[in-house]
Amino acid sequence: MTVRMVAEWVGGSVEGDESLRLEGLAPVESAGPGQLTFAADARWAGRLARSRAGVALVGPGVQRPGMTLIRVASVPGAILALLERLAEPEDLPPRGVHPTAVLAPGASLGKDCAVGPHVVVGAGARVGEGCSLCAGVYLGPDVTVGDRTVLGPGVVVRARVTIGRNVRIGPNSVIGHDGFGYHFSGGVHRKVPHAGTVVIEDDVDLGACTCVDRAKFGSTVIAAGAKIDNLVQIAHNVQVGKGCLLAALAGVAGSAELGDFVVLGGHAGVRDNISVGRGVQASAFAAIAGDVREGEIIAGVPARPWKEEGRIVAATAKLPELLKKVRELEARIRSLESARHNP
Amino acid sequence: MTVRMVAEWVGGSVEGDESLRLEGLAPVESAGPGQLTFAADARWAGRLARSRAGVALVGPGVQRPGMTLIRVASVPGAILALLERLAEPEDLPPRGVHPTAVLAPGASLGKDCAVGPHVVVGAGARVGEGCSLCAGVYLGPDVTVGDRTVLGPGVVVRARVTIGRNVRIGPNSVIGHDGFGYHFSGGVHRKVPHAGTVVIEDDVDLGACTCVDRAKFGSTVIAAGAKIDNLVQIAHNVQVGKGCLLAALAGVAGSAELGDFVVLGGHAGVRDNISVGRGVQASAFAAIAGDVREGEIIAGVPARPWKEEGRIVAATAKLPELLKKVRELEARIRSLESARHNP
């Protein structure tokens, strides 16, 4: 690609040599002379000055003498547009059913589906139009999958789960396994049967090795447009609201409810049977142990309002010194008391 | 199902219309007019009063004018009985060996086994009677599996692992991979060979995407009746006691020992080479960094006795205020000291 092509794709104007050839995009520190880098605003000027990049995508006001610039109104928007051009088509099986796939009698596939090698589709499963079932996918009996949904290699979807349209599930994720429920009686943990299912609504993305458990009754629900990263645990009967973002290694315990557009950082955890209000943002490692009101920003183990947690973290750093200080004050009080009694 | 049928299944008595038809079980807040809900005791009375449910399973003393009630001695017991009725049979392959399965010569299967598509069973593996190996299961050479054990789709069991009877392993879990052991020499991490194995005793359940590593020597052991959730890490040479419950995203490091009936909350971690006594209960995110005595209840990072941790968490909330208070006291002391010297 040339500078001129990139400028056209991103709707930018060139300041310098339009004919330069580029070999990809790289961060400002590591980009080489044949590469394109980026600097959103004036705070990046210093790093851009030291950069060896050949060309930079820059926002309004960013200068870099001696480097060809492609100036745009929004650098993140331009990068998005550029990545949409550069990204190669996803690694999906070709349309049709691979001869090694095993489709049960009574399973139905919509038109234009792509079913890869070693896929298994159970009896009564109904797959919509234009879906991709990558190599080794397992769909249990009576699973429903909406149009244009993509299930990555090794995904397991157990019986009767419902998956919407335009859903993407990453490799080796597991949907609809029985939840972790036991009833202790007679000295042993008896398994609680899981009569419910999982509903994954339209436009949901799940990452790789992520687990969404089947409900005890009713459904575990991942609502429309929620995006969930790798290695996340969603327990039985959890309700994840629309447009939620859950980062890797987060876990939501049984019957907890996340309102719409909740954000959980990496390693965050939500206790069972609590309610996290719409728009709550929880930082990485937040251990959410009770209901949280709409719009709160929280952090910490246990999670507290973010500002309060910040003050506490800052204060704990002074704690060892505070202990000394209090010992010293006590000595001074003792001395005052003793002076009072022995003037 | 009708109210009368449910009452019979759970051994309850009907107060209201026995002939009502029900379309499933739902929590008190979300149940609709055609659904059954539940209210264990008088603390639920307010929520039940506002519920739109058609019928409620209730414990002794719970009242709800205008709603048909099924009264039982124990609501959790009744729900368990009901779920046992409602749960559909698990999604398992039919008896027999699917033609796409690959069984090595010298592998043996007990009678009434169900082996799904694309299963691989290594040489010398011995599978008991009535076992289910779901689609894509991999059993390495010389693995032993006891009677009536169920391995979910995509489960990997590497060579020489021993699995007991009535064990259930969730999809895409991995048993018997080499542990994480290296010896640093000559500037590189040399892999420590893992000459040991894994023993999973009878009646153990493991969730999905859970990993149990092979021992360096001897065995990593999951003792009888232990129940382990999704995405849990059990490192080499760990000993998990009988009837332990380990929630999702918990991890137990090398050679740690958990006594019988230990409970680990989600995201809890156990340090290597320590001993956690029988019946210890660790809350979510407990970072267990040293030996714990039998029966302790612990919480926190690092984990401490639960009551102590509660006091510390409450106290840290007051810490920013305490810092101010101590500064104020110091000023008052200074003022007293100055008054003493300049009366």
Next chain:
Amino acid sequence: MTVRMVAEWVGGSVEGDESLRLEGLAPVESAGPGQLTFAADARWAGRLARSRAGVALVGPGVQRPGMTLIRVASVPGAILALLERLAEPEDLPPRGVHPTAVLAPGASLGKDCAVGPHVVVGAGARVGEGCSLCAGVYLGPDVTVGDRTVLGPGVVVRARVTIGRNVRIGPNSVIGHDGFGYHFSGGVHRKVPHAGTVVIEDDVDLGACTCVDRAKFGSTVIAAGAKIDNLVQIAHNVQVGKGCLLAALAGVAGSAELGDFVVLGGHAGVRDNISVGRGVQASAFAAIAGDVREGEIIAGVPARPWKEEGRIVAATAKLPELLKKVRELEARIRSLESARHNP
């Protein structure tokens, strides 16, 4: 094996009966009369005295009257040598391509490769010499794999990823899935295309169910000799330095950089876009929220220098008592103030 054989393998000298037969290695507490145990130095003398083991590998100066000893200069070195003898060959498919494997036209395999059942290799993939692709492995189009690399059962490697020589990837791990990147616009999370790839250099080990995401542009890199445990998350554009050790359930967020020989304990987390210097050691549960200088040892949520964190943890244990103490001091000050005004 006999005592004499073990002594020869580990380069030790026998004090006692060379002809004893041994049935494996076990820790000092659990070893039985037919087993070999070990005691590195004099600190183990008490436990060794109580041990029922038949024979012990011991370091200089360790005594145990009545037990046959194999004396060596370094007990860990001797155990390593012994495990290298005892470990059975790894569970890998035999050389050749299993008839159920599906190799796309244009995929190339070097000589002496072993390709197990149900493996899928995409078009343009190039696999080096002596590689093992275990059952159910998926290699996407244009993946490159270096010589003598071992991919465990169920490993998924998506298109265009590059894997070096002598790499080992554990079962059900996922390499090269799109990272977790969204752009919020028009009320929905739009997926950011991932035009980059993953590069895994020589001699890297990844555990089971571990995820390494594809870069937005350029590459996510796991540098030579890094060792990563089970259930670890490596996000898009992360750079993991040479010889790093990352324990189970750790997570590294987008574009973070780990210098060479960084160690992350279990459940540790690294924030996005930060830099962790060479040789940093982070304890279990360390929540690394900002840049860390070379060689630091850190711990805590949020992570701080280890010694400081230790002082803070010790101090917080005294915090409830400190609150009482400060209230008491305030009363004493009030009493002094009152005495001053009413002498």
